[in-house]
Amino acid sequence: MSTVRELHNQAMELAQRAQVARFEANDPALAVRLAGEAFRYESEAALLVPDTHEAEPTRAILYRSAASLAFQAHDFLGAQRFVMRGLSGYPPPRERAELERLYERIRFSLYLEENRLTVAASFQLVLRGPGVDYGRVAFSEFQSRTNATIELLNRSVERRSGRLYRKHGPMNLQMRPFIPLITPQPPGSFVMSIELAQPEYEQFQQTFLFTLDEIVDDVLTNVDLVFRGERETLRERIPDEGYFRNFIAGAKQIAPDGKVISYVGLSDMKMDVPGTLVQSQIPLVAPTEQLSREIEAKGSSISVKGILDMANGRGTSLIGLMTATGETYDVEVLEGLEDFVKTYFKQIVAVSGFYDGTKIRASDIGPSSAD
């Protein structure tokens, strides 16, 4: 009969080989198989250790190790069983904390499995700046950028599916081929992983002719073009005017503001997109000769600050603005900008554009302070 040491050593050799298969050979199936073999040895070793005070920390470490290997082998119920057994002994504080941490990871993996979700693509969003602490960030800075990122993914799915630009109403989430997941990363700046979990339903596999990896590539490449000011290349990639403006507005919302957030980065396994421009350097609508002529012919340029409110005219693309002195303006928002303008509702915004005496045709709009 093998000893605990012999069984554990065999398990660790296999665990190391599983790591190599996962991270170097990029062979997840082999990694899962090797982790499963390692689990068999490690669980056998753990079961040989008596359930006594004196057996700690060996007992807790071996149960935690066996549970981790079962987790890597995607045997989540087996992993849960070994965590429970490890906790039922007398684990020292450090091992207890590790077992509890692992239990939470297993429970989430079971949730994904029960809902037939698999993580099909992922990328990282990094925020740095005076408004970012060690693994902590102001909620509004986090919320606006994650919402904008998810919105760009939604719109890219619709565009790549050949759908006409949706001018009104929310996306039909039943037809979205992913569920976004957020994972905070070990602190440094504020780093989070955004993962796209794909439902394993046939309807999705038949409906969409692209992978979620391709959608992430598409979004990152296009954000990179906005951040580098290469609008013409972006226009070639997104010829539809609504999708084009919508993308610029989303990328602008993700970009650093230069005050609270000084750096934003997006990255996946293939590319890094550093945020080199700040929001004020990314106009929503690029000034064109035609627009300039219109301004001269029809009105005067204007910059005004106020609270975004309901539009007087209730037109589909009209919003209202009330200044601190009580003046009200109707503001016309171009197609493509609705997703992002609506996030400023009831907030103080700065609007610039040209005013024809009845309404402001906005060329740029963004959050502002009361001063």
Place this chain on the structure above:
Amino acid sequence: MSDQTKPSTDGLIIFDLDNLPATIPVIPPSVGVFHALQCKVCLDSQGHADGVKLMVDLSYRETILHGQVRWAVDVSERERRATRDEKKTTDFGACVLALLFIDRFTEYTAYQQSATGDTIDYLLAPKGMLPQLLQEDTLIFNSPGKLPVAYLEVSGIRCENEYNTIASRISGKKRRLSTPEDLPTFIAIVEFGRPSAKMVKV
């Protein structure tokens, strides 16, 4: 002192990545090349080549030492492409150097490992006491007769910046370890941009 970390002719301590299993017995020969590659990729990605100098701050001894990381075969383009998971590669690369530091600068060596999450944890023991520890076949992680075994906690930074520093990583690790510990812990943070590392003992 092992062959892998002997002083070079100019007095620098050499950390040889080409034969890790000889220095760190818990790294099996079958995966030694993999671990070495992770470390080489981290350094290569920051524009460093074989022979790059490395500063190690052993703050618990109030000593700063200088070394040189050596390897024979450069990283190939295929290997660069195969290791694009920057976070994992950085963690593996940092772990390799941390294990070499432990072997070279402390009285400890890694003698036992266990799986945790999707990675490997290392337990350290005084080198001279390995034979005694290896006699125990069942309670393999216990410390018979109060032998001073210790944990190793490692973190890697691919390129330090004002928001992601060795100091901030050390305080983060310390915060995480704030629960009462049954065993002493070495924390090693390795930075690959301007290759340097800091080891503290808590």
